[in-house]
Amino acid sequence: MRNSLAARSIAPATIAVSILGTCAVAKADDIESRLRRATDEAIRPIMKTYKVPGMAVAVTVQGRRYVYNYGVASLESGKKVDDATLFEIGSISKTFTATLASYAGETGALSLSDSPGKYVPDLAGSAFDKVSLLNLATYTAGGLPLQFPDDVTQKNMIAYYRDWHPDHAPGTHRRYSNPSIGLFGYAAAASLGTPFDDLMQDKLFPMLKLSNTYIHVPKERMPDYAYGYSKAGKPVRVKPGAMDSEAYGVKTSASDLIRFVEANMDGRGLDETLQRAIAATHTGYYRVSGMTQGLAWEMYDYPVEVDTLLAGNSPEISYKSNVVEALEPPAEPRTNVWINKTGSTGGFGAYAAFVPERRIGIVILANRNYPIPDRLRAAYRIMTALDGPTD
Template identity: 55%
Template sequence: MAKDRIPGMAVGIAVGGTAYVLNYGVASRETRRPVTRDTLFEIGSITKSFTATLTAYAQRRGYLSLSETTSKVLPQLRGTDFGNVRLLALATHTPGGLPLQVPDNVGNDEQLIAYLREWHPADAPGTYRTYSNVGIGTLGLIAARSMGGDFAALMGERVFSALGMTNSFIALPAAKAARYAQGYTGRDAPTRLATGELWPEAYGIRTSAADMIRFVEANMDEIALDPTLRQAIRDTHVGYFRTRAMTQDLIWEQYPFPVELATLLDGNSPASIYDPTPVTRIAPPQAPLRNAWLNKTGSTNGFGAYVAFVPAKRMGIVILANKSYAIADRVTTAHAILTALGVRH
């Protein structure tokens, strides 16, 4: 916190079937309100792991199949390159090169469809991993439409509520506004979530460390769940592509455990976000591994987050901060803590 001038942090730890939440600093420099287990943080792209979970749930319930093309649910895309993209490609960042951000001239679903109709892949699908809000955001839109509902409402009902995450939101209720931490940019300017097309599906969740560590426990099969949801969560741990550093699951990024810090830093480097990365398809897909390190980073202009867990060791960590700071610092901190826990347990 001192190194990166972070006002407040909440850290969730799960180890051996017990969860802990440790709170540090303030939720706002202006009010000096302390961080608590209920303080709400923006988790940025960790939202994508929830979107993948809802999609896997939709598949388990028979609403869609990851082997289907986007045009199955969005018929307006029939006969286009994007219409031929399979849903699995959107969940693994491998459709052939979508931009990281939604273009500035796309502000609603109609404009998104128009943009996607004109899109052409830069590479053959399944040959490069290109990290994208557009891909996973559109997958969330497709999952919700296949289920005949609104994405935020479905996420609240089928995922948050089912997991016992009572302090997690896309649309923030007015009654919960006082729990919402103030975010700060790298230059310490106050800021909050910037919304836009596909923001709920790609980076829109506000949640607490207490709720997030429960999500980690669910991903380690540590809590009782509806069987369909439990299997959907397991489905997000299937490995589909390998890069130099890691295996790409449904949004989750996976490493064999134990894993060296240098490998994690490589897999979570800026290049993994901004540059196309060659991938090798895993055929057949790799079944979920318990002796693996799964992780995801999340950033907005004013918040930085990281989640990692090792099911075989029954340990996981969530680090939430109301400051946009270096991903390398998040990964290094988590690796040190989980390494120490792994030695002791």
């Protein structure tokens, strides 16, 4: 009799747990269904319109990760895109560079107020004496160009910097620039006494728990390295160049890149110094056209309209010099923001975005460099499919 009564007393709790479990599964299934539909509807037209051979989309929703693969990594071999496929992410690499430099700052190896000449002695006595590492990280050094001139190589780049003269006073204008963020990363590596590539591959990527991310893809992983496709449809991969590692050199999978996005929203489980370093990259220093410039990451008040994102990622902002509003004091990292970064190489196009307050994020990788507005609209469509409670 006692056993029977006990069974009857436990039954309601057991049923309640069962119902809650069923509801959680049903909710997860609903999110999965919404995501799959929204992703298919956003991605398949892009692939058709721009003849993109392959794409990978990863979405994180409050700690749950969803990865969707499309098409092929190589038209020649027919190898399908899968979770191991490596894509070039172009300028999203800058966010890794910023994280490494921020880590150096958190360890006391450098200060953002320092001039680069402190760590690159050959620049002492040049125009960079009046430029801070923060100016380099936020593209406000005074007019460094988008790309190095064609005749600048890794061997003569320091001479290029020594001969450079600004168009504007540092901190007054923003001009998006590979040489700017490149020198930022180069100086950060010098402050730590180790070559940049080694720091990324042997220290930062392992600390971030990224096992599928590289500066230089090892021989055994080359079969997973997708081919990009040029405007003419030719298979291409990024070529070495001055400051390529620091500015646009990372190759990774959608699964690994979404882990980096998750670390930017919630770094628990990572080294505490690295957690602080990641958070510091979300500090806002300058504003232009509704966008707040952090360390490589670009931020918008959330909720945000897609037109605002398009304006902040427009050619006007990406390719021209713009007067900026300096934020004094800098804006502390906050959660109610849309944080994003685009990236491109000759054969690849990428986008990453996340909203810490909602704990949602997305990465979209493709082996063709298709227009940035289409990336933003696709990401926005997929992210807004998650509107409504998801806890």
